[in-house]
Amino acid sequence: MEDNTAQFKVIANGPLQVSGNFELFDSEGEIITRQGPVFLCRCGMSADKPFCDGSHKKSGFRG
Numbered sequence: 001m002e003d004n005t006a007q008f009k010v011i012a013n014g015p016l017q018v019s020g021n022f023e024l025f026d027s028e029g030e031i032i033t034r035q036g037p038v039f040l041c042r043c044g045m046s047a048d049k050p051f052c053d054g055s056h057k058k059s060g061f062r063g
């Protein structure tokens, strides 16, 4: 990977936005993606973990 710079941004009351180039692995060690932007769940309610599926809005997540 040439440029492995990634940027992380906490979205108020929502997911973690990850942009740039990085490697995101699943629990089996397989690469899910190498490039953002992706939105990672912080509330624990997503049915599509590790990604945000918008469920934080219904759950009233604050953080």
Ligand code: FES
Pocket (backbone or CB within 6 Å): 014, 015, 016, 040, 041, 042, 043, 044, 045, 046, 051, 052, 053, 054, 055, 056, 057
């Ligand atoms: S942060 Fe969006 S579903 Fe969890």
